[in-house]
Amino acid sequence: MNSDKIIIAIDGYSSSGKSTMAKQLAREIGYRYIDSGAMYRAVTLYAMRHGLIGPDGSVDEPGVVNALEDISIDFHVEGERQYTMLNGENVETQIRTLEVSNHVSPIAAIAPVRHALVKMQRAMGKTRGIVMDGRDIGTVVFPDAEMKVFCDASAERRAERRYKELSDKGEQVKYEDVLANVINRDHIDENRAESPLRCADDAVRLDNSRMTIEEQNRWLLDLYNRITRQ
DSSP: SSSSEEEEEEETTTTTTTTHHHHHHHHHHHOOOEHHHHHHHHHHHHHHHHOOOOOTSSOOOHHHHGGGGGGOOOEEETTTTEEEEEEEETTTGGGHHHHHHHHHHHTTTTTHHHHHHHHHHHHTTTTTTTEEEESSSSIOOOOOSSEEEEOOOHHHHHHHHHHHHHTTTOOOOOOHHHHHHHHHHHHHHHHSSSSOOOOOOOOOOEEOOOOHHHHHHHHHHHHHHHHHTT
């Protein structure tokens, strides 16, 4: 493979460590990191703020689709930190709450939402040199990506990670609620009609249930080095 920059697609289940890995690899190799999940969370936050998600969790799908033309999503980098911008507002903290997590999968299952965000994601990757993580990056967004990884871990392990992350941020949550959210999101993501979560045939699968952050970061960098030296 020549020295041209490549596209790296990292897919996997919620809280499987893919974002942590993707961010670190992007920093290590000087690539741009794009969190596709944050984009769906931003749309979800917009829908919540504008009454498009009912108290019972029901979604006004036509309303969400009509609102897409009023939604602008981008990322702002400051030092080593990256922030999700929704219509010019930094919403990085707001989109990471359990409340948003509880509603994001139904929003992400809406076909026009996926079509709109996939179009944005492909535009972001036009110049290559990106690490993008999500649910359908290697299967739909960039099926020709030179490097594909699929992350997995047990639901319990992923819930533990998510629970700690939320607790460390000061959010009052119960482990049982986080586990239920992880299991429910898995079910919706795997069974939605539009771009269901699955491992691409040519992806390298990684179960990081028993790996430390340092170990999984080293594993990913080693894989990148092997692929780019071919």
